[in-house]
Amino acid sequence: MEVRVERVAAAETFALRQRVLRPHQAVAEMALPGDQDPDTGHFAARAHDGTVVGTASVRREAPPWDPGHASAWRLRGMATDETLRGSGIGGLVLAAVVDHVEARGGGLLWCNARAGAVAFYRRGGMATHGEVWEEEHIGPHVAMWREVPARPCPTMPGVAARISARDVAHVARLARLDLTDDELARFTEQLAAVLDHAADVASLDTSAVAPTAHPLPLRNVLRDDEPRPGLDREEVLAQAPDAEDGRFKVPRILGEAP
Amino acid sequence: MTGEEIAGAVRAGRLSARDVLEEHLERIGGREPEVHAFNLVTVEDARAAAAEIDRRVARGQDPGPLAGVPVALKDNLCTRGIPTTCSSRILEGWRPPYDATVVERVRAAGAVVVGKTNLDEFAMGSSTENSAFGPTRNPHDPTRVPGGSSGGSAAAVAAGFAPVALGSDTGGSIRQPAALCGVVGAKPTYGVVSRYGLVAFASSLDQIGPLATTVADAALVLEAIAGHDPADSTSLPGAAPSVRQTLDAGVGGVRVGVLRELTEGVDPDVLKRMREAADALADVGAAVEEVSVPATVYGLSAYYLIAPAEASSNLARYDGVRYGLRERAPDVTAMYSRTRAKGFGAEVKRRIMLGTYALSAGYYDAYYGQAQRVRTLIIRDFAAAYERVDVLLAPTAPTTAFAVGAKTENPLAMYLSDVCTIPSNLAGHPAISIPFGTGDDGLPVGVQVLAPALGEPDMFRVAAALEKAAPGPAGEAGRGER
Numbered sequence: 001m002e003v004r005v006e007r008v009a010a011a012e013t014f015a016l017r018q019r020v021l022r023p024h025q026a027v028a029e030m031a032l033p034g035d036q037d038p039d040t041g042h043f044a045a046r047a048h049d050g051t052v053v054g055t056a057s058v059r060r061e062a063p064p065w066d067p068g069h070a071s072a073w074r075l076r077g078m079a080t081d082e083t084l085r086g087s088g089i090g091g092l093v094l095a096a097v098v099d100h101v102e103a104r105g106g107g108l109l110w111c112n113a114r115a116g117a118v119a120f121y122r123r124g125g126m127a128t129h130g131e132v133w134e135e136e137h138i139g140p141h142v143a144m145w146r147e148v149p150a151r152p153c154p155t156m157p158g159v160a161a162r163i164s165a166r167d168v169a170h171v172a173r174l175a176r177l178d179l180t181d182d183e184l185a186r187f188t189e190q191l192a193a194v195l196d197h198a199a200d201v202a203s204l205d206t207s208a209v210a211p212t213a214h215p216l217p218l219r220n221v222l223r224d225d226e227p228r229p230g231l232d233r234e235e236v237l238a239q240a241p242d243a244e245d246g247r248f249k250v251p252r253i254l255g256e257a258p
Numbered sequence: 259m260t261g262e263e264i265a266g267a268v269r270a271g272r273l274s275a276r277d278v279l280e281e282h283l284e285r286i287g288g289r290e291p292e293v294h295a296f297n298l299v300t301v302e303d304a305r306a307a308a309a310e311i312d313r314r315v316a317r318g319q320d321p322g323p324l325a326g327v328p329v330a331l332k333d334n335l336c337t338r339g340i341p342t343t344c345s346s347r348i349l350e351g352w353r354p355p356y357d358a359t360v361v362e363r364v365r366a367a368g369a370v371v372v373g374k375t376n377l378d379e380f381a382m383g384s385s386t387e388n389s390a391f392g393p394t395r396n397p398h399d400p401t402r403v404p405g406g407s408s409g410g411s412a413a414a415v416a417a418g419f420a421p422v423a424l425g426s427d428t429g430g431s432i433r434q435p436a437a438l439c440g441v442v443g444a445k446p447t448y449g450v451v452s453r454y455g456l457v458a459f460a461s462s463l464d465q466i467g468p469l470a471t472t473v474a475d476a477a478l479v480l481e482a483i484a485g486h487d488p489a490d491s492t493s494l495p496g497a498a499p500s501v502r503q504t505l506d507a508g509v510g511g512v513r514v515g516v517l518r519e520l521t522e523g524v525d526p527d528v529l530k531r532m533r534e535a536a537d538a539l540a541d542v543g544a545a546v547e548e549v550s551v552p553a554t555v556y557g558l559s560a561y562y563l564i565a566p567a568e569a570s571s572n573l574a575r576y577d578g579v580r581y582g583l584r585e586r587a588p589d590v591t592a593m594y595s596r597t598r599a600k601g602f603g604a605e606v607k608r609r610i611m612l613g614t615y616a617l618s619a620g621y622y623d624a625y626y627g628q629a630q631r632v633r634t635l636i637i638r639d640f641a642a643a644y645e646r647v648d649v650l651l652a653p654t655a656p657t658t659a660f661a662v663g664a665k666t667e668n669p670l671a672m673y674l675s676d677v678c679t680i681p682s683n684l685a686g687h688p689a690i691s692i693p694f695g696t697g698d699d700g701l702p703v704g705v706q707v708l709a710p711a712l713g714e715p716d717m718f719r720v721a722a723a724l725e726k727a728a729p730g731p732a733g734e735a736g737r738g739e740r
Contacts, residue, residue: 008552009519036523038670168611175570175614176577176591177607178599191612193670194562195625201559201632202624211630212637214462215448215686216711218492235355241584248579253590 003045003053003089005096007200010035010042013055013077020079024137032076034059038197041100045080045089053081054089058097063110063145065129071107073148078111094124098148103203104196105162106150115140163192261327261421261475265368268315268326275311275326279304279370282328286372286419294394295404295414297333297343299373304328307370321368324482329364330414330423333374334381335466336455337361344457345389346379348601349582358455359490360424360466360483367482372420375410379603380573381431381459383407384675387666388605395662396439398701402659405435405675408469412439415469422479423469428460429561430654430679432467433691437654437704440693442476442721443469445679447711448686449494451480452487460568461492463561463683473692473722477501480714501718509723512716514539515549515647517708520678522555524656527697532653535694535705538727539651539720549643549650553635557681560636562673563616563629564684569606570613576601608669633684640685644710649720653678654691654704678706688714690721695729 014030022030034040037059045054061074075097080090101109113121115132116139126144135141165188172179179187233246242249259267259278267273286299311321331337334344336354343349357365365371378388386394386409394409396402397417404413408425412435415423425432427445436443444467451466458464468479484498516536521529540546578584578597585596602610616625643650655675665672682689688711691704705724709717 006552007555009522009550009555011518011522012550038674163615167615171611171615171618174618175610176574176594176598177602177610178595179607183604183607187608187611190608190669191615194612194673195615197670198559198563198625198629201556201563201628204556204628204632206628206631206635209631209634211627212633213630214492215633215637215684216492216494218449218494220491223488231355236580239352239355239581241578241582250579250590251587251593 001047001084001087003047003092005043005045005054005092007096007100008042008044010057012044012052013042013057016052016055016081017077017079020082021077021138030077032057034061039104041097041200043093043096043100045093053084054093055079056093056097058100058109063108063143065143069108071105073101073107073109075109075111078117090120091124098124099203101148102150103199106148108145109148110143110145112141113144114138115142118142118144163188163195259421260472261324261470262472262478264327264421265323265325265478268311268368269320271315273326275308275370276305278326279308279328279372282372282418282420285417289397289417290419292395292400293397293413293417294392295375295410295417295419296330296373297345297376297391297410298341300340300371303340304370304372307365311368311370323367323478324364325368327369327422328372328420329369329479330372330375330411330420331361332377332408332411332423332425334377334426334457335361335424336457337371337374340374342374342457343391344380345377345391346601346603346606347390347583348576348597350390352581354455356455359452359487361455363483364424364479369482375408375414375423377410378407379606380457380569381407381426381428382569382605382609384430384434384672385660385665386410386435387662388603390603393662396659396701398440399659401661402701403438403662405438405655405659407431407435408443409435411469412436412441412443415439415441415471421471422475424466424479424483425469426456426459426464426466427683428463429565429683430676432469433679433689433704433706434655434675436469436691437693438659438702440702441469441471442473442690442692442725443467444476444480444690445682445688446480446484446714447494447688449492450484450498450688450712450714452490452493454487454489458572460565461572462568463565465683473690473718473725474502474505476690477505477718499712499714501714504715504719505722507719508543509539509720510543512544512649512720513647514544514546514720515643515650516546517554517643517650517652518548518550519552519554520652520681523674523677524653525658525697528653528655528657528703531695531697531703532651532705534729535724535727536651539723542723542727544720544723547647549647551636551639551643551650551681553632553639554681556632557636557684558673558677560629560632560684561676561680562612563625564633566609566613567616567626568613570610570617573606573610605669636681637685640681640687640710648709648716649713650708652706652708654706655679658697658699658701658703682708687711688717690717692721692724693728694724
C-alpha cells in the first residue's frame with residue numbers, strides 16, 4: 001500500500017496512538033509535555049484517502065541512564081494501523097524521524113520499546129540498553145538507542161550545519177555593516193538559533209515543487225514611453241546629506257585618482 | 259464616535275470637522291505622554307485640513323466618505339514635506355518629496371491626518387520596542403507591549419486618539435497589534451491596496467490595511483484606499499472588492515473552518531475564546547468544521563528566510579548618499595558601512611545579516627529557494643481547504659499582550675508571536691483580526707478570519723457577525739478612559 005509520510009500537528013497523531021498503543025486511556029490524554037516545542041517533530045503516514053495509518057513523534061529529551069546528555073532525542077508514540085503491520089509503514093515513519101534528527105545536528109536517538117517491536121527497531125539500527133521491565137497496562141519494555149550523525153545541509157552538501165563567527169563577519173562585509181566584536185558574538189548565536197529553526201524547511205523534499213516568488217499571477221504591464229514631469233530636483237537634493245552642482249556628492253571612491 | 263458616525267454627521271453639517279479634531283487632539287494631549295503612539299502629531303496641518311473640510315460643507319459640497327474623520331498614519335507611509343522616519347535613525351528628519359497613494363486617497367475621501375505613528379524600525383518586529391524613538395505602550399496596560407510592528411497605529415485607535423489608522427502588514431504587523439490592543443485590523447489581498455509610497459520591507463509580502471474600532475469602519479477605510487494604481491506594478495487591475503454592501507448579510511450557510519495547525523502552541527485562554535467564536539458563528543447559522551492546512555507548520559521558518567532576504571535587498575538603498583543619515587569617512591565604502599552601523603538598530607541589522615546570508619552564494623537554494631517552494635506548498639494546501647470552506651478561523655496571536663522587555667533578548671521567541679498571521683502573507687490572502695473578549699489576565703484577545711484571494715466580502719461579513727457576538731464591548735479598558 002502506498003503511503004505518504006509528512007510532518008503534522010501533534011493532535012493529528014492522537015487518534016491512532018490511542019487506539020493502537022493506549023486503549024486504556026482517552027484520546028485527550030495523548031498530549032505530552034514538549035509537544036509544542038519548535039524542535040519536536042510529529043509525523044504521520046497517510047493512506048491515499050488521507051487516513052492516518054502510522055505515527056511517531058520525536059523530541060529533545062535525555063535518556064534516564066544519561067540525564068545530562070546534551071543532544072539526545074526521544075522517539076515516542078510509534079504506532080501502525082493494526083491491519084497494515086508488516087507493510088513497511090513503520091520503517092518509513094522511523095526514517096522520517098531519523099531525518100528530522102539528522103537535520104537538527106544529530107545525537108542520541110532512544111525509545112522505550114515494547115518487547116514485540118525490538119526486531120523492528122533493530123532493523124532501524126537500534127540496540128537495546130539495560131534490562132527488560134514490565135509497564136503497567138502495556139507489557140514488557142526495553143530501552144533502545146542509536147547514534148544519528150549530524151548531517152550537512154541536505155540540499156547543499158558541504159554547507160556547514162551551523163553558522164560561524166567567520167561567516168557572520170563575511171556577511172557583515174557583504175551587507176556593508178560595521179559590527180562591533182560584541183555584536184558579532186551576539187549575532188552569531190542569534191542567527192544560528194533562527195537558522196536551526198529553519199532546518200525543517202531546508203530539509204524538506206521539494207524537488208517536485210516550483211518556487212513562488214509572488215503570490216498572485218500578475219503579468220508585467222508596459223505604458224507608452226511619453227515624457228512626464230518627475231520629482232523636483234531641488235526638492236530631492238535638499239534631502240541629501242551632501243550635494244553640489246545639482247548632483248549628489250559622495251566621498252572619494254577607492255582606487256580613483258584624487 | 260466611530261468614523262462612520264463622524265463622517266455622517268460632518269457631511270450632514272451636524273458636526274464640524276474642527277470640533278471633531280480638537281476633541282481628538284485633547285485626548286492625545288491627555289494620554290500620549292504615557293502611550294507614545296506617535297512619532298509626530300501634525301497639529302497645524304490637521305487644523306488646516308479640518309478647516310478646509312468645514313468650508314466645503316458650508317459651500318454645499320460633499321467632502322467624501324471619510325469627511326472629517328481623524329486618521330493616524332504609520333510612519334513608514336510617505337507624506338510630502340512631513341518627516342517620515344520608519345522609526346529609524348537612518349531616516350530621521352527626512353521629508354519625502356511625494357505622498358503615498360493611500361495618503362492621497364484618504365485625504366481625497368475627506369479624512370484629516372493627525373500624525374505619524376510609531377513602529378518597529380522599518381516594520382521589523384512584533385512589539386514596537388524596536389523603535390529608535392522608544393517603545394509604544396499598550397493603552398490597556400502600559401506595562402505591556404501593544405504588539406507590532408504597527409503598534410503605534412493600534413495603540414492610537416485603542417486610546418481614542420483617532421477612530422481609524424493605517425498600518426502595513428508583512429507577517430502580521432496590522433493584525434497582531436490589533437489583537438493585542440483590542441481593535442479591528444485587516445490585511446487585504448496582496449495587490450488590492452497600492453503600496454506606492456510605502457517604504458519597502460519585504461516586497462512580495464507587504465500590504466497596507468486599516469485599523470479601526472469597528473468592522474464597519476475598517477471596511478469604510480479599505481474601500482477608500484483600495485483599487486488599481488498604475489504607480490504600483492503589483493497593484494491588481496480592475497475594481498477592488500466591495501465589502502460594505504454585504505457587511506450585514508449574516509453568515510447563514512457560510513462554511514467556516516477552524517484552522518487546526520494554527521491552534522497549536524496557543525495559550526489555553528486565547529484558544530478558549532477562539533473556540534467560543536467558532537461556536538458563536540455556528541449559533542447564527544454558519545456551518546463550522548475543523549480543517550487542516552498542513553504546510554502552515556512551515557510558515558514561520560519560510561517567512562524568516564524570505565522576509566529578511568527581501569529586506570536585505572530593499573534596505574541596501576540606505577547608504578548615506580541620497581537621503582537621511584551620513585557618517586563621515588575618507589572613502590565611500592567606509593562611509594556606507596559606518597552610516598549603516600550607526601543608522602540601523604539591532605533587529606534591522608540582524609535581519610539584513612540573516613537575509614544576506616540566505617541569499618549568498620552556496621546557501622541560496624538551501625534557504626531562500628527552499629522557502630519559496632514551501633510557499634507554493636502553503637498556497638496549495640490553502641486551496642484544498644477552500645474547496646471545503648469559505649473562510650478559516652484561527653487565533654490572531656498565541657498570547658495576549660506580553661510585558662515590555664519580555665522578549666527583546668530572544669529574537670526567536672519574538673518571531674513566534676507571528677506564527678498565526680504569517681501564512682496569509684505567504685499566500686497573499688486577506689485576513690482580519692476582531693477583538694473577542696479577554697484572556698485570563700483581562701487583556702484583549704483577537705480572533706482571525708482568513709479568506710482566499712479577493713475573499714474580502716465573505717471575510718468582512720463573518721467578521722461583522724463575530725463582532726456582534728463578541729463578549730462585552732471590544733476594547734472596553736482602553737475606551738473607558740476616553
